[in-house]
Amino acid sequence: MAHPTTAPLLEMRGIVKQFPGVRALDGVDLVVRAGEVHCLLGQNGAGKSTLIKVLAGAHGVDEGTILWQGEPVSFADPQAALATGIATIYQELDLVDGLSVADNIFLGHERARGGVARRAEMNRAARDLLATLGHSEIRPTREVGSLSAAGKQIVSMARALSRNARVIVMDEPSAVLDPDEVDGLFRVVGDLRASGTAIVYISHRLEEIRRIGDRLTVLKDGATVASDLPAKDTPTSELITVMTGRTVSSVFPRRSAPLPDGSPALSVDGLGRTGEFAGVSFDVRPGEIVGLAGLVGAGRSEIVETVYGARRATSGTVRVGGRALRNGSVDAAVRAGLGLCPEERKSQGLILDDAVYRNISLASIGRFSRFGLSTDGAERQAAHDAARSVDIRPDAPERIIRTLSGGNQQKAVLARWLLRSCKVLLLDEPTRGVDVGSRAEIYALIRQLADSGVALVIVSSDIDEVLGLSDRILVIAEGAVVHDGPSDAIDAHGVLDHILATHEHDQQEDVA
């Protein structure tokens, strides 16, 4: 195990997976060698998550073979795959909120004597694993439900490590992490590779793949379209072409005309919530895009949700078109023309077991009704149009939205507010988990919305994205606005400097 071998550790050949009405995998090949970081690329819905779920034994396979060190194997359930030596970090967090960090890490392979859990030992082991990941501040006894999304992701990684697996599969582990944490993740990945573990790494961020990837496999529409590409030096344009079948240009579309002057569509004045943030003030004019930058946990989501009325402000006011909104009332905000794409699309954004079109029309139920009677046909048609305008794949509005890939679910939430014609749109992490191609489409869409006079507020942990899209940047650190200025007057380093300055300041205060 000490050094990489060239014989494939794991081979998947001609894998086919059929869901009712969808052929999610249609002959996929994947070859993974020990001691490599093998990247899996593909658009939203290409079948990456399905493939790794097949590999993890979470889905049965309809056709095809899996070879482990040359021997055919079949994984009837996740237990079998784990026992073989394949550990998986799933795209959708798969932790149990009510259990402690240590319990989650050792779930299914508890350290126990005669069925009695050895809690001290598990806590100690968990602490060690978290320290390896550079997160010794997460206490093993803490309940997972109280952690932020990033914290949960770290726990998921610790869990995969705890299995001492030969292959670790990571499905978009970096989506909820900020740059520091991604660095930490890559350090661990490097160590694992050095010790001969194979990593299957899925991400929509090409720059990450450049940094740590060895080889690439590209999926498109459930089939392998390219394999054995070098991760470091395959040209980006070529990758995008293989992935999407077309060329995607101009990632951040610039404003075509200068921003017209006008009274603010949204104005936030001295907004605060005890213990979360305070004194937040900013204006957004029609057609303007304001970006909120900051580290994960800085309180940006809280600010946006409070503006929207989903949380009750303890101080300050929010005005839309000059009229003050009723505090703590989402309904009032929506009626005044606000819209929110929430951060956690599954728990906050979607009715997972309902049709795509009904999810899209959720905020516009009243629009498609007369005297309380709904006109299903018109609703379906309009929602379908909205779905097409953001290019949701597959183009099947009656599908249960749970069966859509993550990126496409995100687009459905966007489509909801397109349909509603808002004046002000608040986007919290609008491109999390969205592929390059679609991301460009979403950017274009955002630009188009701004050009048509919608005022936008964007929260993103991707600093380049905030900088590239916005007209103006607010840097948030620890619940306060630490910088407010035009986006072309600051770069990524500048943003980080502002954040760090706050932290240092804080530390000095603590010492004092």
Add this chain to the structure above:
Amino acid sequence: TNGSDGGDDTSAAVGKSNTDNDKSGDTVTIGFSAPAADHGWMGAITKAAVAQADQYDDVELKVAEGTNDVNLQISQVETFINDKVDAIVLLPFDGAAMTSVARKAMDAGIIVVNVDREFDSPFAARTTVLGDNYGMGVSAGTFVCEDAAGATDKIVTEIAGIDSLPLTQDRSRGFKDALKSCGLKVSNRVAAEFTVESGEKAAANLLQAAPKIDYLWNHDDDQGVGVLAAINNADRDEFTMIGGAGSADVMESIRAGDSVLKATVVYPSTQAADGVKLARLLVQDKAMSDLAEIEVPRQLKLSAPVVTAENVDQYLPSAFRS
């Protein structure tokens, strides 16, 4: 025959009257519906009715599912009407609630015999066989009064049956009225649900509520098994207990005289069997042979005698097993 051998004593009891009227006649179809037989007395009622019907080769008894849901019981009677039975013997869960459907049956030419819980309209039944719930309370109260022999400082307690049933209210009222006549009153009253378990539970709490008791009347011998268990668990024996309904176990216990149970008030479990007999007579146009009257009377009210160690042998044969 006698109940102490553990045999099916109730059906034995129904067989003992034999008159000319029992000779076979035209075939009679009788529908029978009663509340859920989730209770010894009610079970005995249904069994006695079936046993009585079995004695006749000219009676076909259709027994509907026993139910405590008036809505369902109405539907059962509707089914009997659809089936065009000759007579219906009906022990309603709630007499008033079954009145209108019984009347519908009468209007359809079916003879309805009302058992135990009375309809609120005289047009709803051809004849009515009633137990005497008020009389039960009076009997129990009178027994207490006689036993107390004029003392007015005795502590009297009561464990009632299902409190929301009118029959429970009648029993309690009779008990209270009888006690009043000798200057006593009920100091603690709890309600159980006619089941052993509820009897035990109610009694356990009652015994805590009243640290010293002289008399305890328990409405129902089924729940009485639980009441006695609770009394044993609490090691109490300073009082006299009176039962209700008259189960064979209780009568044996009275005869043995080894517990606080000194008496019980009979509530005949053969009422429905009598109902079946009367229904058959009515359909076959016969009279009650022991009466000079040529029509079956409109109403029969059965008495509620007190059974004590002296007269227990007389009642034991017709007692039911709970």
Add this chain to the structure above:
Amino acid sequence: MTSVQDPSLTVPTPRAREPRGSVGLARNLGLVIALVILCVVGVVTAGDRFASTDNLITILRLATVTGIIAVGMTFVITGGGIDLSVGALVALSSVWATTTGTQAMADDIGWVAMVFSAVLVGTVCGAINGLLVAYGRVVPFIATLAMLASARGLAEVIADRKTQIIRNQGFTDFFGAEPLGIPVIVIIFALVTMAGWFLLNRTTFGRRTFAVGGNPEAARLAGIKVQRHTAYLYTLLGTTCGIAAVMLMSRTTTGSSTHGTQLELDVIAAVVIGGTLLSGGRGTIVGTLLGVLIFMTLTNVFTLNNLSTSTQNVAKGVIIVIAVLLQQRIANRKP
């Protein structure tokens, strides 16, 4: 303003298939098959006694109380809740509407007064349930269990544990009538069911009910007033309890605190057998109707065959399980 109508962004695609629709049908198909099997058993074992108009009407009449409440319950369960107090609400409504006071009023201003007070009492109690659940944030199970205890207790106190007899002739005549051979209460049952179907499937109220039950947080963030809607759902169920109380009053010509005992389990069982998810977000009125009819036909077939209660119970349990398993197999078959 937004680009929805922008033709450059819309790609024409053929209409997609409707998997949801067919799954819905298949699910109900299972129920229909179960009902048909039951009817066949009924005809084989009881012949004309089962397959007569009279018997059909008997079944429908029996179904009115459970059925009307089941319609309301479908809304509450679809909206992510549960209500254990329905039986007690029926009792309280029936008692309230038959007190001497109400009956005196009915003699003065007409029997509508009794109907009105029954429905009003049901609605108010339902609203209290709704307020407790939606604004008090008491778990539905506990809130409605508390209401069950209180409402039945109150009914007993008001009725003083006596059965209250309805003496108002107008009331008895109206609800006892059978225009064209169909009892008025069956007609009312049909109307309530149709209204429920329409409300759930064709109105914004229905759409919101699905959303609130499917994911309350998402519904809230989409601007739906989740709390208020939840309160409405329980109020609606309370209203159906009031209507059901009137049906029961008409059938029994009484109001009583024992009315509707253990009705809650029957109603919930019918709704759930009908395919409404206890976790919320999915529900069908047609399924509920089939569920109610299956239970009622089962009871009827048992009665026609003179089965003992105990045997019936054993058989009922087994049949329920077989029906559900069967239904699943059918629903899971590839469309």
Add this chain to the structure above:
Amino acid sequence: MTSVQDPSLTVPTPRAREPRGSVGLARNLGLVIALVILCVVGVVTAGDRFASTDNLITILRLATVTGIIAVGMTFVITGGGIDLSVGALVALSSVWATTTGTQAMADDIGWVAMVFSAVLVGTVCGAINGLLVAYGRVVPFIATLAMLASARGLAEVIADRKTQIIRNQGFTDFFGAEPLGIPVIVIIFALVTMAGWFLLNRTTFGRRTFAVGGNPEAARLAGIKVQRHTAYLYTLLGTTCGIAAVMLMSRTTTGSSTHGTQLELDVIAAVVIGGTLLSGGRGTIVGTLLGVLIFMTLTNVFTLNNLSTSTQNVAKGVIIVIAVLLQQRIANRKP
């Protein structure tokens, strides 16, 4: 403002104030306060009659049946299920264990035969529930409702609706004993509760129960055999029903098909009041115990004060709601 302990921390939760842990304590605190208030009311209104050892033992003795089943129910509900059949299982177990056959066997080989058959019957029926829910994929509500009907029906058939009296002296003596003044059945209740606490909080089985109830898909992906575990949970509950049946047999010296009528609602109410989430994933044995004690003390205090059942019911409903609201306020208060 807030203070981050370490600026390099990337999951800084300065104000993330350990919500769960403290909520757990606060939740139980609410229950303890409710119980204390009840006791104070008891002492004030009934004095020594309430505050005596005898009365305490009476309360505990009454609590045994509900309490033992509630321990099992805590597992099932925490594991994301529900079981409506518990009362019927108690009835069936008690009847089976007191048939003349079993009693004859008990006379031959000792009273343990009766205990053994009660527990065995409970366990087997629980296992059937588990198989139906886990492998048959029947909704727990429906599967256990079917079991409720079947088991009670079967109990009636076996007992022929008669109360079966226990004549075995060994049985009565053993369970009727009161070493050091504490009844054996109360001791057994305490042992079951402690075993339940240990199993839920200190073993792999317990951890997995939380996982299966909290997020079954995550549990499956972690390699847990979710179906098998679910089946175990219902079986365990069945076993506690068997034990509870023995307690009831000892208390009433009978086996009867009417035992445990409507026990299911009492048990579930106690578990839910105790803070176990009906949606699964969270549950506490201590909370359950407090919930059971609150209900039992409530009935006791009512009876000591000679309240009528109706008034009791009205008051019970109101008190439950107030207790829950109070408890929420305490749990939501900033610590």
